[in-house]
Amino acid sequence: MQHRREIAEAQALEEQQLREEKQTQHQKARALTDLTNFLTFLLNCHTLSLAINVVTDPTLTTQEGTLDYIRKTVNLITAEMDLHYYECDSVENQVQMIVDSIYAKDILRQEFRLSGSVTFDSSFELESYQAVPTSGGNAEGIHRGKRRF
Structure with missing residues (x-):
């Protein structure tokens, strides 16, 4: 009987810790999005667009099959x-x-x-x-x- 109660308490404690951890992760994610305003978003998009590097070397690109999906989905x-x-x-x-x-x-x-x-x-x-x-x-x-x- 004592053993079952200890197991139940341990499970309850573990569930409580998981809930708190999930809540903390949710709060951190929320804080990240709350701090992002529109101008920051635009600047980050611009920074990402500057990092785009077009690969023109055919040996480094996909050789076949890339247009099959497009042909099927785009009119x-x-x-x-x-x-x-x-x-x-x-x-x-x-x-x-x-x-x-x-x-x-x-x-x-x-x-x-x-x-x-x-x-x-x-x-x-x-x-x-x-x-x-x-x-x-x-x-x-x-x-x-x-x-x-």
Whole structure:
């Protein structure tokens, strides 16, 4: 009887230690994410992108089979609408989400000097597009309200 109680106490103690350890790990992970602000995130992304090294030596690269997966999962661009869909999905939607997220937070809106959000016009024609310079020079500006590209 005494032995069973000691075993039960030992198991309870071990479970308590595991819970405390898990809680400590959770708090450490939370502290890491709490300390990361948007500008730190951007700087870290930039630092990581600088570390990318493109390997051009064919003896150091995969020789076969790398495109099989892509051929199976990526639709070919066979028409202008396919290209438009790809552009919207891979560029416009991502830019829209990022700018909207920045614009939704006052501190980020001030930091990036945004005075409006961005929207993309699906009937975009290059000939009719006229860049509107900002007061700083030739750069493209994001203006008050929704800007149509």
